[in-house]
Amino acid sequence: MPVELLYALLxxxxxxxxxxxxxxxxxxxxxxxxxxxxxxxxxxAGTGPVTxxxxxxxxxxxxxxxELQPTLVRRLRARFPAADVRQASAKQVVDGLxxxxxxxxxxxxxxxxxxxxxxxxxxxxxICRFLGHNDERKLVQFTYQPRAPFAAPRHLRWQRRAVVxxxxxxxxxxxxxxxx
Ligand SMILES: C[S@@+](CC[C@H](N)C(=O)[O-])C[C@H]1O[C@@H](n2cnc3c(N)ncnc32)[C@H](O)[C@@H]1O
Numbered sequence: 001m002p003v004e005l006l007y008a009l010l011x012x013x014x015x016x017x018x019x020x021x022x023x024x025x026x027x028x029x030x031x032x033x034x035x036x037x038x039x040x041x042x043x044x045a046g047t048g049p050v051t052x053x054x055x056x057x058x059x060x061x062x063x064x065x066x067e068l069q070p071t072l073v074r075r076l077r078a079r080f081p082a083a084d085v086r087q088a089s090a091k092q093v094v095d096g097l098x099x100x101x102x103x104x105x106x107x108x109x110x111x112x113x114x115x116x117x118x119x120x121x122x123x124x125x126x127i128c129r130f131l132g133h134n135d136e137r138k139l140v141q142f143t144y145q146p147r148a149p150f151a152a153p154r155h156l157r158w159q160r161r162a163v164v165x166x167x168x169x170x171x172x173x174x175x176x177x178x179x180x
Contacts, residue, residue: 021046022109023167026142027053030107033140033161033173037061038102042083043090044068044110048076054107055082066093089119091126098129103136112150113143124150131156131177138177144169152176 022030031053034040040058045051045065054063063083067073073087086093090110097104106127112120131137132155140161143149148158157179164171 020168022049022142022171023164024049024053026050026164026167026171026173028057029162029164029173030054030109030140030142031057033175034058034105034107036103037105039100039104040064041093041097041104041106042066043094043106043108045076045085046072046109048079050107050109051076051080051083055080064093064097066090089123091119091123094123094126094130098133104130104134105137106130106139108139108141110141112141113145120150127176128153128156135178135180138175141174141176142171143174144171146172148176149174155179 027049030050034054035057037058039062040054042051042054042063042065045067051063051065065076065080065083065085066088067076067085068087068089070087073085076083076085090108094106110123127139131139141149152158155178156176158174158176160172160174162173164173
């Protein structure tokens with residue numbers, strides 16, 4: 001485990017959620033699901049494996065990487081000067097970018113199953129409002145559970161796109177978008 005993730009986990013276990021960083025296979029599968037996007041907003045960038053895969057697989061596509069914890073933000077900024085790394089909550093950033101044009105993909109490693117309930121509620125509301133604005137938008141989210149990451153309102157629909165077996169533990173990659 002990278003030492004930064006260990007410290008983050010010790011400081012704030014519920015919001016960090018993971019004991020291991022995302023594997024390269026999981027990071028690549030998440031980034032592949034965003035190919036074709038005009039812009040990407042990564043939520044919960046952590047130690048950066050998904051950020052790295054996004055920059056590699058979507059060269060030239062604007063990437064905003066959002067992370068709450070200052071030590072992880074410093075590391076992300078030093079490692080990925082091409083990304084716009086913001087120290088903020090996912091809700092703050094998503095609310096502020098509601099009017100962004102084009103096909104915007106949210107790529108999230110947020111640990112919805114361990115975050116405090118009020119944070120889950122406000123973040124899910126914000127993401128669902130964002131997706132409801134424009135049919136082209138979608139959320140890509142991984143989960144270790146055998147079901148959808150969170151309950152979505154009727155106008156949106158979850159689809160499981162892949163399972164990454166060679167990750168510890170195996171992870172499902174789900175997409176949420178307007179039910180067309
Ligand atoms: C599962 S961990 C990191 C996953 C990342 N792919 C990795 O391998 O390092 C989830 C990250 O989400 C961040 N986080 C938790 N709640 C957040 C929120 N409301 N807004 C932004 N980031 C948040 C945590 O600080 C943590 O770094």
